[in-house]
Amino acid sequence: MTTEELKALTYRNETVADTDRAALAAAQEFCEGYKTFLNKGKTEREAAAYSEELLLAAGYRPFVPGEALHAGDKIYHINRGKCVLAATIGTKGMEDGFHLNIAHIDCPRLDLRPRPLYEQTGLAYFRTHYYGGVRKYQWPTIPLALHGVIYRADGSCATVNIGEGENDPVFCITDLLPHLSAKQNEKKLTEGITGENLNVLIGSEPIEDKEVEQRVKLNVLGLLHEAYGITEADFARAEVEVVPAFKARDIGFDRAMVGAYGHDDRVDAYPALMAEIETKSPAYTTVCVLTDKEETGSDGVTGLQSMYTFHFLQQLCKTQGADAIKAFQASKCLSADVTAAYDPGFADAFEPDNGTYAGRGVAIYKYTGARGKSGTSDASAEMVSYLTRLMDQNGVSWQIGEMGKIDLGGGGTVAKYVANQDIDTIDIGVPVLAMHSPFEVVSKVDVYMAYRTFKAFCEDAE
Numbered sequence: 001m002t003t004e005e006l007k008a009l010t011y012r013n014e015t016v017a018d019t020d021r022a023a024l025a026a027a028q029e030f031c032e033g034y035k036t037f038l039n040k041g042k043t044e045r046e047a048a049a050y051s052e053e054l055l056l057a058a059g060y061r062p063f064v065p066g067e068a069l070h071a072g073d074k075i076y077h078i079n080r081g082k083c084v085l086a087a088t089i090g091t092k093g094m095e096d097g098f099h100l101n102i103a104h105i106d107c108p109r110l111d112l113r114p115r116p117l118y119e120q121t122g123l124a125y126f127r128t129h130y131y132g133g134v135r136k137y138q139w140p141t142i143p144l145a146l147h148g149v150i151y152r153a154d155g156s157c158a159t160v161n162i163g164e165g166e167n168d169p170v171f172c173i174t175d176l177l178p179h180l181s182a183k184q185n186e187k188k189l190t191e192g193i194t195g196e197n198l199n200v201l202i203g204s205e206p207i208e209d210k211e212v213e214q215r216v217k218l219n220v221l222g223l224l225h226e227a228y229g230i231t232e233a234d235f236a237r238a239e240v241e242v243v244p245a246f247k248a249r250d251i252g253f254d255r256a257m258v259g260a261y262g263h264d265d266r267v268d269a270y271p272a273l274m275a276e277i278e279t280k281s282p283a284y285t286t287v288c289v290l291t292d293k294e295e296t297g298s299d300g301v302t303g304l305q306s307m308y309t310f311h312f313l314q315q316l317c318k319t320q321g322a323d324a325i326k327a328f329q330a331s332k333c334l335s336a337d338v339t340a341a342y343d344p345g346f347a348d349a350f351e352p353d354n355g356t357y358a359g360r361g362v363a364i365y366k367y368t369g370a371r372g373k374s375g376t377s378d379a380s381a382e383m384v385s386y387l388t389r390l391m392d393q394n395g396v397s398w399q400i401g402e403m404g405k406i407d408l409g410g411g412g413t414v415a416k417y418v419a420n421q422d423i424d425t426i427d428i429g430v431p432v433l434a435m436h437s438p439f440e441v442v443s444k445v446d447v448y449m450a451y452r453t454f455k456a457f458c459e460d461a462e
């Protein structure tokens with residue numbers, strides 16, 4: 001064989017810029033909508049609400065269990081305000097299987113504790129409890145916003161969203177000045193800022209009456225009562241999330257990347273939702289699930305370990321008198337979640353041949369998990385073969401790899417909870433730099449290739 005012929009036998013992990021120049025402009029356009037999605041949905045509740053708006057605008061109607069459904073019908077259901085289930089009925093029967101695109105819309109953040117409010121030396125704070133895998137030292141000294149719901153004693157609900165508007169105040173966690181940090185500097189990175197340090201500064205002005213204690217706390221309580229009609233006890237029945245106050249921004253002179261809070265995993269959720277919305281008359285019934293609680297292990301009524309998704313599928317089967325077991329066995333699922341993008345600044349953590357790189361297309365992971373593939377569903381070679389052929393046929397740029405050096409750590413996704421229900425599942429997702437930080441970075445072409453993957457999967461008639 002000639003050298004050229006031999007070269008043609010090698011696997012090349014090329015940039016989308018080199019293989020699909022036209023995708024660059026399309027990616028720029030697609031990510032305008034994505035940035036809006038990020039800015040409008042900083043919590044799972046807000047992301048679900050904005051998704052519902054998009055679904056209704058696209059002609060979806062709320063699913064009524066038992067109703068007759070026909071090919072091309074578009075229906076949706078919101079699970080407890082935090083998860084989105086959207087489907088387009090296929091021309092094939094449901095026993096031929098569903099094509100499922102599943103991503104998550106909860107993100108690492110700080111939640112308020114049940115009794116969050118306190119005052120010390122004239123400063124008022126909220127105590128927080130971190131949610132998901134946060135690196136605690138990354139959260140001080142950035143502007144923070146508060147998003148969530150607080151239930152009053154009478155059962156009515158106050159919605160909180162403060163820190164996003166141009167004229168809104170923001171909140172923050174302070175850190176020690178370098179002049180006095182000699183002791184802190186000696187600590188390990190994981191101990192420099194602890195969970196007990198993640199207290200959010202929320203006020204400093206005392207009430208006028210000098211005779212009482214806790215004058216700043218009282219002032220804050222008064223302002224909260226004025227704004228939201230709440231008392232201190234109402235925090236016990238609240239879900240308020242502390243999130244970065246900044247908006248999604250283009251990164252770089254070339255604007256080829258997006259920096260934002262919450263790419264993990266809205267960067268897969270938005271493309272999956274767009275693909276679902278734009279699918280008109282699929283062969284297989286398509287289902288897009290945007291779930292909650294992935295970052296804490298998928299437990300609970302809004303997590304993928306609960307039956308809510310599978311109940312929805314069973315209810316869809318019932319409308320056609322289809323056997324749900326047969327439907328599950330014939331189904332395929334793309335479990336979408338972000339992957340680690342190879343970071344040259346931390347090259348030590350990665351194995352370059354099996355790294356996945358920003359700008360080289362959507363990443364496929366045959367397995368996730370940790371150590372000896374613990375906690376992974378490990379997609380079959382047949383499933384990888386199916387997906388890569390589908391992507392190649394549709395001109396989607398993809399790469400395949402692992403998260404990083406295998407003895408350093410690892411991570412899981414919802415894939416195993418779907419696979420455990422007898423549904424063939426494989427992990428795909430957008431590579432992210434600085435994953436789980438308050439400001440994560442992705443390449444726009446990878447977001448666009450995720451969308452193209454979900455679209456091809458929705459429209460597959462094979």
Ligand code: MN
Pocket residue numbers: 104264265294337338
């Ligand atoms: Mn994730």
Ligand code: MN
Pocket residue numbers: 264295436
């Ligand atoms: Mn994550």
